Amino acid sequence: MFKLNFRIALRNLWKNKGFTLINVGGLAIGLASCMLLLLYVAYEWGYDKQYSNYKTTYMVYNNQAANGKIFSFAATPGLMAETAKDEIPGIKEAVRFDYPSDRLLTYKRNSFKKSSSFSDPAIFKIFDFKVLKGNQSTFLKNPNAVVLTETLAKALFGNEDPINKVVKFDNQEELIVEGVIEDLPKNSSIRFDFLMPWSLYGKINPWSLQAGWNSNFCMTLIQLQDNSFFEQANSKLHGIIKANNKDSNGEPFLHPLAKYHLYNTFEGGKSVGGRIEQLQILFLLAFCILLIACVNFMNLSTARSEKRGKEVGVRKAIGSSRADLIGQFMMESILLSLLSMLLAFALIEVCLPYFNNLLGVELAINYTQWQFWTMLVGLAVLTGLLAGSYPAFYLSSFDPIKVLKGFSVAGGSSLSVRKFLVVFQFVFATCLIICTAVIYQQLNYIKNKSVGYSTKNLIEIPIQGVLNQPEKYALLKDKLLKSGVVADVTNFSAAITQGGNNGYGIEWPGKDIKSNVLVNFRSTGYDFIKTTGMKLSAGRDFSMQHADSANVMINQALAKIMGMKHPVGSVIKWGGTPVTIIGVIEDYVEESPYKYSSPMIVTHTDGSNAVALVRVAATANLSTAVDVIDQIVKEINPDYPVDRHFVDDSFADKLKNERLLGTLSNWFGGFAVFISCLGLLGLALYMAEQRKKEISIRKVLGASSANILVLLNKDFVKLVLIANLIAFPLGYIIINKWLSSYDFRVGISIIPFAIAFLLSLFIAVLTVSVQSAKVAKANPIDALKYE
Amino acid sequence: MIKLENIEKYYANKGLKNYILRHVTTTINAGEFVSIMGPSGAGKSTLLNIIGMLEEPTYGLYEFMGENITQLNERKRIELYRNHIGFVFQAYHLIDEMTVAENIEAPLLYKKVGSAERKSRVADMLDRFNIVGKKDLFPNQLSGGQQQLVGIARAVVAQPAIILADEPTGNLQSAQALQIMELFQTLNKTENMTIIQVTHSEANAAYGSRILNLQDGLIIK
Numbered sequence A: 001m002f003k004l005n006f007r008i009a010l011r012n013l014w015k016n017k018g019f020t021l022i023n024v025g026g027l028a029i030g031l032a033s034c035m036l037l038l039l040y041v042a043y044e045w046g047y048d049k050q051y052s053n054y055k056t057t058y059m060v061y062n063n064q065a066a067n068g069k070i071f072s073f074a075a076t077p078g079l080m081a082e083t084a085k086d087e088i089p090g091i092k093e094a095v096r097f098d099y100p101s102d103r104l105l106t107y108k109r110n111s112f113k114k115s116s117s118f119s120d121p122a123i124f125k126i127f128d129f130k131v132l133k134g135n136q137s138t139f140l141k142n143p144n145a146v147v148l149t150e151t152l153a154k155a156l157f158g159n160e161d162p163i164n165k166v167v168k169f170d171n172q173e174e175l176i177v178e179g180v181i182e183d184l185p186k187n188s189s190i191r192f193d194f195l196m197p198w199s200l201y202g203k204i205n206p207w208s209l210q211a212g213w214n215s216n217f218c219m220t221l222i223q224l225q226d227n228s229f230f231e232q233a234n235s236k237l238h239g240i241i242k243a244n245n246k247d248s249n250g251e252p253f254l255h256p257l258a259k260y261h262l263y264n265t266f267e268g269g270k271s272v273g274g275r276i277e278q279l280q281i282l283f284l285l286a287f288c289i290l291l292i293a294c295v296n297f298m299n300l301s302t303a304r305s306e307k308r309g310k311e312v313g314v315r316k317a318i319g320s321s322r323a324d325l326i327g328q329f330m331m332e333s334i335l336l337s338l339l340s341m342l343l344a345f346a347l348i349e350v351c352l353p354y355f356n357n358l359l360g361v362e363l364a365i366n367y368t369q370w371q372f373w374t375m376l377v378g379l380a381v382l383t384g385l386l387a388g389s390y391p392a393f394y395l396s397s398f399d400p401i402k403v404l405k406g407f408s409v410a411g412g413s414s415l416s417v418r419k420f421l422v423v424f425q426f427v428f429a430t431c432l433i434i435c436t437a438v439i440y441q442q443l444n445y446i447k448n449k450s451v452g453y454s455t456k457n458l459i460e461i462p463i464q465g466v467l468n469q470p471e472k473y474a475l476l477k478d479k480l481l482k483s484g485v486v487a488d489v490t491n492f493s494a495a496i497t498q499g500g501n502n503g504y505g506i507e508w509p510g511k512d513i514k515s516n517v518l519v520n521f522r523s524t525g526y527d528f529i530k531t532t533g534m535k536l537s538a539g540r541d542f543s544m545q546h547a548d549s550a551n552v553m554i555n556q557a558l559a560k561i562m563g564m565k566h567p568v569g570s571v572i573k574w575g576g577t578p579v580t581i582i583g584v585i586e587d588y589v590e591e592s593p594y595k596y597s598s599p600m601i602v603t604h605t606d607g608s609n610a611v612a613l614v615r616v617a618a619t620a621n622l623s624t625a626v627d628v629i630d631q632i633v634k635e636i637n638p639d640y641p642v643d644r645h646f647v648d649d650s651f652a653d654k655l656k657n658e659r660l661l662g663t664l665s666n667w668f669g670g671f672a673v674f675i676s677c678l679g680l681l682g683l684a685l686y687m688a689e690q691r692k693k694e695i696s697i698r699k700v701l702g703a704s705s706a707n708i709l710v711l712l713n714k715d716f717v718k719l720v721l722i723a724n725l726i727a728f729p730l731g732y733i734i735i736n737k738w739l740s741s742y743d744f745r746v747g748i749s750i751i752p753f754a755i756a757f758l759l760s761l762f763i764a765v766l767t768v769s770v771q772s773a774k775v776a777k778a779n780p781i782d783a784l785k786y787e
Numbered sequence B: 001m002i003k004l005e006n007i008e009k010y011y012a013n014k015g016l017k018n019y020i021l022r023h024v025t026t027t028i029n030a031g032e033f034v035s036i037m038g039p040s041g042a043g044k045s046t047l048l049n050i051i052g053m054l055e056e057p058t059y060g061l062y063e064f065m066g067e068n069i070t071q072l073n074e075r076k077r078i079e080l081y082r083n084h085i086g087f088v089f090q091a092y093h094l095i096d097e098m099t100v101a102e103n104i105e106a107p108l109l110y111k112k113v114g115s116a117e118r119k120s121r122v123a124d125m126l127d128r129f130n131i132v133g134k135k136d137l138f139p140n141q142l143s144g145g146q147q148q149l150v151g152i153a154r155a156v157v158a159q160p161a162i163i164l165a166d167e168p169t170g171n172l173q174s175a176q177a178l179q180i181m182e183l184f185q186t187l188n189k190t191e192n193m194t195i196i197q198v199t200h201s202e203a204n205a206a207y208g209s210r211i212l213n214l215q216d217g218l219i220i221k
């Protein structure tokens, strides 16, 4: 029976090509969307889980109470790792790990600025990095050593054997290559291109050797013997900072490595989720899209019930049981879903490069994995069963006598089920349209919101190598200003779009002694306000006309916390030293464009700083200006790449996550809408078929094609209206929840709802009309003749 | 073989019982060729469907080969049905998507007959009904008479004990009708197949050994 049914199923699919196309196409798009999203979810979910000990590995987080809140960050004193390992039972390994940053590595003529970090030898025990060359047991023990990743080794040495070769680090230290490890996976939080011993860190940063328990400057990674020690170790760790330094208020705790990436938001010192929420949304989206594709399938299949009804009747009359028929219809739908799966693969393979590029990830289908194939077949069969169940049970329930007598079998009940399914699809599609619109509104709002300074044509250049010498920096500034393409130059102690040092120790008259206020510390040269285009709400910038060594500027956020109406001229204490406020900077976006500005204090420095900020002259041609600037920098500091970038590019990076969400919901929302339209088309096909006779009679009685179109559209418009009514509150709740995590957010206006309403209505009417127009225009006699 | 006792069938319409069959009592023995006759709407098709287990009587006793059908569960009934009953319809009711050969093969598949046996039986049928040349055609490529031949071949191929035919020649010209009736007669005579047919034609009824006359749901004779 199976073979014959299979043959007939194929024959049927071929005979009804249009139907097959709509059905397979819809299902394939649904499956492809679902699998693409699942691949991405699996990628994110797999973060840091490549290492065999990930379950017992922890990142040390530090809770600090300040400004009435608890801040949690992965920054610890350098002393912690060793002390914790010595004093806390159950800790197998503990290592320091420097925040990776790009540094220069040179071999002969090859020079690369790549991500680098410092750590202790035991890091190779915590992470089972795959060692390609060298003896792992000796790694990082010698202070002049470096371990490279494969790609960097290739780039530096080509085909030479890198082991024991000498490379130059930051143009000053000579390091011996001890080993080569495989490149770290892209979804690993611990990432670097080359790794150096912690002892070298101490040599380069002598201050760190003296740094005590109140200086949080590195990450600490801890591996437990096993997780039964967790409670004990965690509670012991809690007091370790205060036990060593009574003045400190740091309370460290263990955060599982596996959660480091996904659970990255903390409130009140506790992990409260983070990226995982976005992941959950995407996971849900994946299944909802698959579901509406299945719904589509059900709709189209039952719509053909009229045609299949007779077959059911006859089969029953020649001895088929209901179970046989259910089996037959299930087989057909699984066949279709397997076909769709094939098509879905073609779609995925075509889309993956684009998708990877868009998301900055490395997703790939691993065809050699058995998990993949089980998942694939499982998904296809599940989809087939899900999509085929309703048609199978519905069609197989037909009473043979009624069918054979020619009674219409499509009762009202099946129609209302189908209407319900269409409403369901449209609720989902409309919700997605609303959410997408709001996400874009929010993106636009943040993009257009004033940053507080002018990011356009503002260039940031890291001060490195010889530029750290004040006279070379002065030379650079002088040359730039004289080049004619630069209007102003200043320097700053942190990248202007990123975080930097912060701390306590600011005191002012009337401060509550018990309260800790965490303040960002920055320093700058002259012309800071002029170069950046920030605004002063009071006072003045640092200037050569004044002796500003004991003067500071503050931002409005700090002024507000201090409760000062007129801060200019006030004297406050910073680490016990009195300083005078000379200016108040209007709050600008420091790190996150979504968050309120943090309090900040800015001092003046003559010496070197982290970055130079260069304002390109308004009259200059940008591309020539960039060339000129590059040339000047290269001339003065030939050993380093210029590494210049535009501040507005850094800003665009900050919107990446939201833009990604916007793009995802746009694309997948589009797919969902498209699939829903196919469903509607199916229903319209069916309705038109059903009402052919009625329409013909109406036409004979004098109805125009337009009258008929209105008649046919009316029902669908009603369905879409109902779907909108349900989708509005639903969409509002979802998007409101999403927005609530932003300090700066758009108000929810009527516009997204109007867009969703008009769009869904327009699409529905268009879809239905395309189909109905044919019926409306058809010659009525054709339909009536066959009665 | 078939025993009907006080079979009643009605449809309730707005609380009113609309009787189609009333107190139908009769016995049909193996090897009989019975024709059911009567005016339109008398309930002939309904009676035939009840005998064929496609419909259930509202009331009464129905015994088929000694089994009480009204008390049988679904599975047993389908089993009985598959093995012993073949249906022939006025409108042929072939499956449009299947070729002639496949249409004839289908009941054997449901009966789970082995593949070799199936092939030989189908070949046998094609041969016997002179439609070997048409075996790969689809129903819509056949004339009405040819379709009905396939319909009968499909009913006969499973070697049922009884064939139920509802106006098998209703849509056919008299020459073709004649051919079908002679076929029935041969099946009845040579293979001792029990045949029950519904017909409006006295000529057709004459092929049978007995006539059941139905009027307003009652057997007259």
Ligand SMILES: Nc1ncnc2c1ncn2[C@@H]1O[C@H](COP(=O)(O)OP(=O)(O)OP(=O)(O)O)[C@@H](O)[C@H]1O
Residues within 6 Å of the ligand: B011, B020, B039, B040, B041, B042, B043, B044, B045, B046, B047
């Ligand atoms: N599902 C139903 N609901 C209500 N009445 C029905 C139903 N099915 C059949 N009937 C009625 O039962 C009666 C008998 O129908 P049946 O088909 O058995 O007649 P028939 O004798 O075969 O007539 P014909 O010679 O025209 O085929 C008819 O009056 C018909 O209207």
Ligand SMILES: [Mg+2]
Residues within 6 Å of the ligand: B044, B045, B046
């Ligand atoms: Mg009849």
